[in-house]
Amino acid sequence: MNNENIEASYIVETPMDPARVAAAMAGEQSSGTFVRVAGETDELRSRAAAEVLEVTELDPVEEPSLESAYLERKAVFGPYRRARVRIAFPVANIGSNLPTLAATVAGNLYDIGEITGLKLLSLRIPQAYRSRYQMPSMGIAGTRARLGVMDRPLFGTIIKPNVGLRSDEIADLVETLCEAGVDFIKDDEVCANPDHAPIAERVPAVMARIRAYRDRSGRDVMMAFNITDETDAMRRHADLVRAEGGSCVMASLNWCGLSGMETVRDHTDLAIHGHRNGFGAMSRHPLLGMAFDAYQALYRLAGVDHMHVHGIGGKFVDAADEVEAAARRCIAPLAFDGAGSDDRVMPAFSSGQWAGTLPRTYQAVASSDFLFMAGGGILAHPGGPAAGIRSLRQSWDAIGAGQPLPAWARKAPELGAALDFFGK
Structure with missing residues (x-):
């Protein structure tokens, strides 16, 4: 070429x-x-x-x-x-x-x-052209380093209910999730700057809890605040997150657009969690729109650090092989001749994920370099959020031991409860 x-x-x-x-x-x-x-x-x-x-x-x-x-x-x-x-x-x-x-x-x-x-x-895209654009600020390696997690996937969740919680209620939930052992939390895509939890109020309230947990435990948690807005407002929101000690912002890529995302990347070194909501409108028809391979190339040139790929066995329309191909593309260099340049982005799995879908996800990526987000899989676990996180870690232990989940669950009660509850 x-x-x-x-x-x-x-x-x-x-x-x-x-x-x-x-x-x-x-x-x-x-x-x-x-x-x-x-x-x-x-x-x-x-x-x-x-x-x-x-x-x-x-x-x-x-x-x-x-x-x-x-x-x-x-x-x-x-x-x-x-x-x-x-x-x-x-x-x-x-x-x-x-x-x-x-x-x-x-x-x-x-x-x-x-x-x-x-x-x-x-x-x-040739590497010479890729080099004209911003690299991810953190990407896979930087996100891992920030959280001190090197030997397994990152386990995350989403603020639920999606929208309606007030700032102090979101902060309470974040504290609970931090104590439960989660690595990553994100706002839902429909919760950016609502009247009942404005971002100017929500970010300080949440970060106060994360900083207190960080000081108490020595362990960091990454919170992706949804800063989706017009471009000047997104810059202000990113500055607020940084001032409060945060490390990540999230944006709805399709509605902010390529120029908006480039502006945010140029403005801040925070990790950008790229949410692809609306992508189905351009991808679901087999003879219209854009496939993920082309889509991810454009937004990786805009400098995002994490990219949503949906989930295997989840609640959305994607076939398992589509999700697998998307995830593997994220953890490969963007340029066809860019093997020496680490611009990989972390694939973010979500939608109906829980401990039982983790083995197939790991098989798809063939690497532990992914963010595994379970909303209901953590928050709706019958033993509570801490048990939900333990069920994910136990599922990962079973994968490492080469054991099927039901067999491993005999000595891992939280995993067993997840299989009984979500497996049905």
Whole structure:
């Protein structure tokens, strides 16, 4: 691959010749349009034109995935041919500009009239281009170092109920969770700056408990405060978290956007916990939107430290192999030639997780470098939050011993209670 290009892979559906459509895609997103224009010299095209690298046809279908008024006007109908397409875009067209990178590899492609389906699958980025952007502040290694946890996954949870608790009630719950032995706590994505727990009040209240626990126990707990807001407010919120001794902020990536996340990264060295809520809108349709591989590349260039991947066997729609692929992508270097640069981000598993889903999660990642968040799996454990945390640690012990959970549970009562309660 040319280090002066970014390579994007797609799946495309069209009743036209896929090779001609791929050429139109390359032209639309680089130096061309539907007709050659004045000033479009051969020299300019040699520098700035995107190049179609591959078109591999797949099985056609009889019905279109999406409607196109353009094709209806032209009276062009099926069969609808599908193809995998790879296009190389010159880095020089984009510069160090993350929104423009997104506009280049996606943008108007979704609106091309000849297309009845298009999904951006992945991006291949050279290390020279990756180096133009911010690295994670903590990433995997820094998050582990901050918490002093080196030999197992990080066990975390989410403030529940999602929204409605007042600041002092959240602080009480955080203290309980710290005493229970949790490593990581995060706000829910819908709790950012509510009237009943404004962030200016919530952060000091919660951090007072975390600092007291830190002083008392010598053990730190990372709290990801949801600072999702307009950009200036997010900077103020991050400053407050830092002033109170915090180490992590959380943001809803899709609603803050690439520019917003870059601004936060430039402003603070706190860990950024990237929550992907809303990603299903761009990923669930097989012939529309963006796959996780491309999505994570864009937000890793924005400098996040943790990235949500959902959970295996949880309450969301993701198949186990999708979650596995997402997690493994997070713990690999972003650039295809970036083996010497540690820009890995910590995959964050959540949604219906508990002690019984930990073995499959570990198998998926093939590493202990992940954040395992159990909301109900900790808070709803019949023995209480401390028992919920112990059940996770006991499940990890069983994995280390190569023992099935039911056998290990005979000497691990909290794990046994979790199997009895959640396993049903």
